Amino acid sequence: MSLDNLLIENTMLGHTSFDNRAVVAPMTRVSTNGDGIPTDQMAAYYRRYAEGGFGLIIAEGTYTDRFFSQGYPNQPGITTDEQQAGWQKVVAAVHDAGGKIFLQLMHAGALSQHLSNTRGPSSVPPMRHMLEGYSKKQGRFPLPQAMNPSEIDDVIDGFITSANRAVQAGFDGVEIHGANGYLLDQFLTDYSNTREDQYGGSLENRCRLGVEIVKAVKEAVSNSCVVGIRLSQGKVNDFDYLWPGGIEDGKVIFALLKKAGADYIHFASEGQGFDHGCLTRDGKSLPRLARDITGLPVIANGGLHNLQEANRILSNGHSDLIAIGTGALANPDWPKKIRDQEKIRPFNPDMFSEGVTVSRQFDWESRQMNGKDKADDAA
Ligand SMILES: Cc1cc2nc3c(=O)[nH]c(=O)nc-3n(C[C@H](O)[C@H](O)[C@H](O)COP(=O)(O)O)c2cc1C
Known part of the structure; x- marks a missing residue:
């Protein structure tokens, strides 16, 4: 598929169709008033992307339970009626402008910059430092406590309950956040998961929590709600990490997620473009592998506001859709601009x-x- 078709060809995820293949990547904006309730300003912010012609918006990582999931102060949640009602307004604004919107469900685990008493798969100090700009807390992350079996059950229940709330708020789908170093990725990664139970050890065991969550959420929500998962090699606290087994790891992980019932796989690469985060050490494409072995639609990410890059990724069969992060911040109307052959503004970190x-x-x-x-x- 060439880029010429990007904006005119519609596509399917699960049972839902989308007008085009341009997706807004999930981006945490820590914009609530401390209560986790999405604001009217957030509704206006998300509406702009629908007006700008994006086929799908994936709303920011949203915490799933009141125990240990919250990553940042002012991060939105979907754990109370009030938070759900706030999201309902966001969804209504997007639908009113003709767009579709998913909610990304996120558990921060050991990378919480909100809690002092954190939980992770194991009591292993997280690498590097907290993200600047997201919390007053800075410096090293606290040492997490290893989750016990009942805390793992709480995590799964949190994803199920929040997915049900997302459906009630009107979202067209939910995306399980399995990427970027947060809880599910901590379980997947051998250096942060040293457990000796069924959630640790082999790759299959380290995938288990994410797989159980996809399966449970899929069973809990109706067929009209799309359920996908976002994966990445890199992490916000370890940008250059690559899956140690490369393609062999991909084969196991993707097959398990397909079996669990995922409707799509989203493969992310943050900061340095598609190749940096989406290819294995020996240059093989993990998103393309995901497509080939599962037959599921795949969303790719990483510097794809660049037209040539987007064209290369779509026409070489790396993915079916492309998600745009910083490029969408700078150009909430990116698809319209492409259609009208207008200049794309570069993202200014300022x-x-x-x-x-x-x-x-x-x-x-x-x-x-x-x-x-x-x-x-x-x-
Ligand atoms: C401000 C900001 C917040 C982000 N928050 C999230 C998030 O909540 N969930 C997530 O999966 N990725 C998050 N990301 C990563 C983006 O979704 C995306 O992977 C990254 O920006 C790379 O895409 P790009 O090259 O198009 O910018 C965030 C990125 C930015 C810039």
Whole structure:
């Protein structure tokens, strides 16, 4: 498939069809007022992407239980009626503008920058430092306690309950966050999972929690709710990590997720483009492998706002859809711009110089506009 078809060809995930193959990647914006309730401003923010022509928006990583899942202060949750009602407004705004929206369900595990008393698969110190801009807390992550069996059950219940709430809020689907170093990825990764029970040891065991969650969520929600999973090799605290078994790991992981009932697989690469995070050490494409061995639709990510790159990924069969992160922040109307052959604005990290929230972004954008207006007046 060439890029010419990207915007005009519709596509299916599960039983749901989408107008085109351009997806907004999930992006945490820590924009609630401390209560985890999505705000009207967030509804306006997500609506813009639908108006801009994206076939699908995957809303930011949202915490799933009141125990140990929350990653960041002001992160949205979907654990109470009030949070659910806030999301319902977001969904209504997107649907009203003709878009479709999934919710990413996230458990931060040992990478929580919100809790002091954290849980992970094992009591292993997380690598590197907390993310800047997402919390006042900075520095090393606390040492997590290893989850006991009843805490693992709570995690699974949290995903089921929050997926049910997402359906009630009107979401078209949910994406299980299995990527970027958060809880499910901590279980998958050998250095953060040293357990000796059925959730540790072999690759199959380390996949078990993610697989059980996909299966349980799929069984809990109706057929009209799409259930996918996001995976990555790299982590927010270990960008260059690659799956040690490369393609062989991929074969096991993808087959288990297909068997569990996943409707799609989303493969992410953060920061340095598709090749950096989506290829194995010997240059094999994990998203393409996922497509080949499961027959499921695959979303690829990593620098794909770049037209040439997007064209290469789609036409070489690496994926069926492309997810755009920073490029969408800079161009909420990216698909329209492509269709109308307008210039794509580069992402300017200065957008986050005063914080990563939606309100800081809107302030920054209006300062840019005012600066531009003044420059236009002077010209
Ligand atoms: C502000 C910001 C927040 C992010 N939050 C999430 C998140 O909640 N869940 C997730 O899976 N990835 C998250 N990511 C990663 C993006 O989804 C995406 O993988 C990354 O930006 C690379 O894509 P790009 O090259 O198109 O920007 C975030 C990225 C950014 C810039």
